Amino acid sequence: MKRIERVELPSPSAGTRRELVFHRYGGPGAAPKAYIQASLHADETPAMLVAHHLVRALDAADGAGQILGEIVVLPAANPIGLDQEVAGSHLGRHDLASGANFNRHWPDLTQDAARLLEARLGPDERANERMVRAALAEAACALEARGALGHLKRAIVERAADAAIVLDLHCDAEAVLYFYLSRAIEDWRAGEDLLRHTGARLALLTEDPGGGSFDDTMSATWRKLAERFGAQIPIPRGCLAATLEYRGQSDVRDEEARADAENLVRFLAGRGVLSGGADAPQARGRAIALEAVDIVRAPHAGILVMARALGAMVASGETIAELVDPGDPEAPRTKLSSRTAGMLFSHARDRLVRPGAAIAKVAGTEPLPGRAGYLLDD
Numbered sequence: 001m002k003r004i005e006r007v008e009l010p011s012p013s014a015g016t017r018r019e020l021v022f023h024r025y026g027g028p029g030a031a032p033k034a035y036i037q038a039s040l041h042a043d044e045t046p047a048m049l050v051a052h053h054l055v056r057a058l059d060a061a062d063g064a065g066q067i068l069g070e071i072v073v074l075p076a077a078n079p080i081g082l083d084q085e086v087a088g089s090h091l092g093r094h095d096l097a098s099g100a101n102f103n104r105h106w107p108d109l110t111q112d113a114a115r116l117l118e119a120r121l122g123p124d125e126r127a128n129e130r131m132v133r134a135a136l137a138e139a140a141c142a143l144e145a146r147g148a149l150g151h152l153k154r155a156i157v158e159r160a161a162d163a164a165i166v167l168d169l170h171c172d173a174e175a176v177l178y179f180y181l182s183r184a185i186e187d188w189r190a191g192e193d194l195l196r197h198t199g200a201r202l203a204l205l206t207e208d209p210g211g212g213s214f215d216d217t218m219s220a221t222w223r224k225l226a227e228r229f230g231a232q233i234p235i236p237r238g239c240l241a242a243t244l245e246y247r248g249q250s251d252v253r254d255e256e257a258r259a260d261a262e263n264l265v266r267f268l269a270g271r272g273v274l275s276g277g278a279d280a281p282q283a284r285g286r287a288i289a290l291e292a293v294d295i296v297r298a299p300h301a302g303i304l305v306m307a308r309a310l311g312a313m314v315a316s317g318e319t320i321a322e323l324v325d326p327g328d329p330e331a332p333r334t335k336l337s338s339r340t341a342g343m344l345f346s347h348a349r350d351r352l353v354r355p356g357a358a359i360a361k362v363a364g365t366e367p368l369p370g371r372a373g374y375l376l377d378d
């Protein structure tokens with residue numbers, strides 16, 4: 001039976017209130033558990049529309065008795081960011097109070113969970129998995145929180161920490177459908193069904209992109225616990241976590257979002273969270289290491305004119321965009337190209353760019369020199 005859970009956040013000022021609204025399906029503790037949220041970056045409207053249609057589909061599945069596991073959906077994950085408007089422009093990616101990116105520096109439960117698990121784990125992997133989930137849930141409930149953003153993060157982590165599946169729905173500026181998966185390239189087939197069911201063009205894989213994003217933090221805890229306790233104590237990779245980028249910020253279309261939600265339902269059914277699982281279709285896309293993605297940046301300010309379309313396969317050194325100097329019509333245009341051959345899968349939405357701005361991303365096949373450490377683009 002579905003229930004709605006409302007969690008009030010600390011008020012930013014007298015006379016105002018904000019809350020998180022969780023849609024919960026299945027019995028507490030039923031397995032497998034899936035946690036899904038949308039628009040942690042609050043200006044990513046396509047993600048919220050997908051979540052809207054997902055909730056409607058899950059309501060129907062609940063009415064038909066098809067919920068086998070536990071599902072938690074947070075259709076609007078960031079009321080703080082939704083409230084941020086400056087001079088008529090919505091700014092939902094960073095917290096205006098602190099300047100922090102909403103999807104960075106999420107709480108790492110590894111150390112607290114490890115203390116709870118010390119001397120309790122043994123040779124039985126399934127028993128260890130159950131104990132790890134319980135320890136993560138307990139550690140999440142003990143998190144300290146300061147301010148509205150701290151309370152938002154704690155409320156979310158409390159409901160996601162013990163999940164087997166964590167899906168964080170976002171969108172890019174202008175992009176094809178793709179996702180980040182917290183896995184090494186050698187282990188990517190753990191999420192192959194997500195690539196097949198969603199119809200994504202790319203799965204970008206890395207074990208540690210830096211920055212402490214939500215999905216990576218949820219997945220990495222299991223890897224870190226396995227490393228800490230060693231090979232004699234088997235601990236599985238108990239959380240498949242991904243950030244799904246539902247195209248670009250302007251791609252807000254009911255028909256498309258409804259199809260995306262139905263694809264997620266089929267993925268959940270295939271994972272045993274819902275009944276009625278079916279074979280996944282052939283994958284439209286491919287998996288690559290995030291280190292093989294070239295982020296093309298503007299060397300100076302100017303008007304960005306794209307020369308190639310989204311989804312195009314481009315050659316290394318090929319012109320994909322040009323920068324125009326609006327103050328000098330006679331000035332030669334600056335040609336921008338990628339260091340790698342591959343798919344142009346994302347580019348900037350704002351076409352008046354500043355020096356150093358990321359203007360495009362191209363997915364190659366081999367890791368690029370210098371692509372190590374912090375791999376994300378803020």
